[in-house]
Amino acid sequence: xxxxxxxxxxxxxxxxxxGPGIGIGIVAGNAVQAMARQPExxxxxxxxxxxxxxxxxxxxxxxxxxxxxx
Amino acid sequence: xxxxxxxxxxxxxxxxxxxxxxxxxxxxxxxxxxxSIGGFDVNRAMLLMLLAAVVVVGLLFFAFRKPRVVPTRFxxxxxxxxxxxxxxxxxxxxxxxxxxxxxxxxxxxxxxxVGNLFEVTPFINFPITSxxxxxxxxxxxxxxxxxxxxxxxxxxxxLGGIIWPKSVPIGLRPLVGLIEFVSTFxxxxxxxxxxxxxxxxxxxxxxxxxxxxxxxxLSHVADIGPRAAIGLGWFLIGxxxxxxxxxxxxxxxxxxxxxxxxxxxxxxxxxx
Numbered sequence: 001x002x003x004x005x006x007x008x009x010x011x012x013x014x015x016x017x018x019g020p021g022i023g024i025g026i027v028a029g030n031a032v033q034a035m036a037r038q039p040e041x042x043x044x045x046x047x048x049x050x051x052x053x054x055x056x057x058x059x060x061x062x063x064x065x066x067x068x069x070x
Numbered sequence: 071x072x073x074x075x076x077x078x079x080x081x082x083x084x085x086x087x088x089x090x091x092x093x094x095x096x097x098x099x100x101x102x103x104x105x106s107i108g109g110f111d112v113n114r115a116m117l118l119m120l121l122a123a124v125v126v127v128g129l130l131f132f133a134f135r136k137p138r139v140v141p142t143r144f145x146x147x148x149x150x151x152x153x154x155x156x157x158x159x160x161x162x163x164x165x166x167x168x169x170x171x172x173x174x175x176x177x178x179x180x181x182x183x184v185g186n187l188f189e190v191t192p193f194i195n196f197p198i199t200s201x202x203x204x205x206x207x208x209x210x211x212x213x214x215x216x217x218x219x220x221x222x223x224x225x226x227x228x229l230g231g232i233i234w235p236k237s238v239p240i241g242l243r244p245l246v247g248l249i250e251f252v253s254t255f256x257x258x259x260x261x262x263x264x265x266x267x268x269x270x271x272x273x274x275x276x277x278x279x280x281x282x283x284x285x286x287x288l289s290h291v292a293d294i295g296p297r298a299a300i301g302l303g304w305f306l307i308g309x310x311x312x313x314x315x316x317x318x319x320x321x322x323x324x325x326x327x328x329x330x331x332x333x334x335x336x337x338x339x340x341x342x
Contacts, residue, residue, distance in 0.1 A: 043158075047158070047162070047163075047328065050324070050328060051328065054265065054325045055261075057265065058261040058265055061264055061265050061269070062264060064268045064271075064272060065264055065267070065268055
């Protein structure tokens with residue numbers, strides 16, 4: 001088992017990145033839609049979008065760090 | 071391919087795990103001590119941290135040393151940056167109370183920005199925020215501030231509002247309260263630090279691998295002949311990532327400051 005542990009961590013990170021990837025897509029896509037519908041609210045939407053992306057991205061980043069720890 | 075890199079590199083020691091790395095590759099995990107002052111070892115990351123602080127103070131000092139009616143171009147740029155942090159982050163997120171937290175947010179923003187941009191600064195090429203100690207200390211600072219402000223502004227009802235939220239049905243309150251408690255007091259500082267750290271580590275590792283292998287291949291063109299052309303591909307991809315990393319550096323500084331402001335805001339006005 002010892003020699004495949006590195007590869008397992010890679011697969012784990014790949015699996016962990018699926019959910020946040022979809023999530024960031026949804027956040028950014030809906031933000032673009034909101035900005036296109038209401039351009040005057042673009043500033044507020046952009047700030048909120050970065051917040052949403054930051055929260056979603058955290059999961060993928062924890063997976064990235066676990067890859068080093070594991 | 072591995073054989074090729076081993077052969078092309080300067081020191082080949084097949085007994086170790088990391089074979090034939092160029093000297094500059096492993097800085098992320100090894101900290102060679104430059105000099106010691108009375109038991110304190112000083113390494114390059116610490117010197118760069120001091121340099122970042124000096125750069126931030128210098129930027130602010132020279133931009134606002136003597137206010138002019140018509141500011142210089144440099145002064146205008148710094149005014150734009152400072153005004154952005156004040157209007158968009160401090161006042162924009164926290165509200166009118168936000169001006170109190172503006173000095174902290176500005177310091178954190180500029181320090182992280184300079185530290186991140188060290189990643190793409192020639193001859194430095196090392197983001198100090200990719201050493202966990204620095205994002206962790208900054209996250210602990212934000213954590214202390216927002217917990218302290220929460221208790222100072224709202225007393226014990228700050229804790230009560232988190233572990234016994236009034237806005238959900240009574241049957242769900244223990245569960246939601248537990249989740250809220252863990253997410254506020256444990257997950258928040260952890261993700262705040264890890265987000266900055268992981269982004270910069272990822273960028274630094276990518277740049278090191280791509281530009282480093284490009285350099286290894288191209289610099290040993292005499293030994294390996296036309297196969298050195300592989301290095302050109304690595305180098306071009308590395309340069310593309312290089313410019314992408316500039317955007318990441320600015321964005322991560324912004325996001326860290328933005329999230330600090332949001333966390334402070336949830337302590338100042340816990341109901342919203």
